[in-house]
Amino acid sequence: MDIQEKVKNFINKYGLKSSKETRFIDLVSEVGELGKEILKGNYYGKKEYCNTDNLEAELGDVLFSLICLANELNIDLKKALDEVLKKYEDRFSKKGNISSGR
Numbered sequence: 001m002d003i004q005e006k007v008k009n010f011i012n013k014y015g016l017k018s019s020k021e022t023r024f025i026d027l028v029s030e031v032g033e034l035g036k037e038i039l040k041g042n043y044y045g046k047k048e049y050c051n052t053d054n055l056e057a058e059l060g061d062v063l064f065s066l067i068c069l070a071n072e073l074n075i076d077l078k079k080a081l082d083e084v085l086k087k088y089e090d091r092f093s094k095k096g097n098i099s100s101g102r
Contacts, residue, residue, distance in 0.1 A: 004077055007067040020072045027065040034058040 001009075011017060018026075037058045042049040070077050088098040 002078070003063075004067055004071055007064060008071050011068065011071070018068070018072070020069070023065065023069040023072050027062070027069050030058070030061045030065045034062050 037052050037055050041052050041055065067077065070080075091098050091100070
């Protein structure tokens with residue numbers, strides 16, 4: 001079972017269906033929480049960075065939210081990842097970096 005199916009089954013089991021818009025806002029919120037946790041890792045720039053105790057959980061929340069959104073949008077994340085890696089590989093071979101800028 002892949003991760004998208006695993007999350008879909010979890011959502012169905014617990015009745016957590018939600019709209020695409022709500023899933024997107026949830027993802028943005030979780031990314032913000034991850035950012036805050038990363039900032040805590042270096043005490044907002046005042047010390048050398050160290051992973052916090054909650055970092056893995058926050059990253060897991062982001063991943064869960066992203067998978068939920070992809071499922072609501074009927075996007076195959078493996079296919080999307082394969083396509084973006086190909087795009088970056090092409091850019092790198094042409095420009096020497098993966099930036100979309102000039």
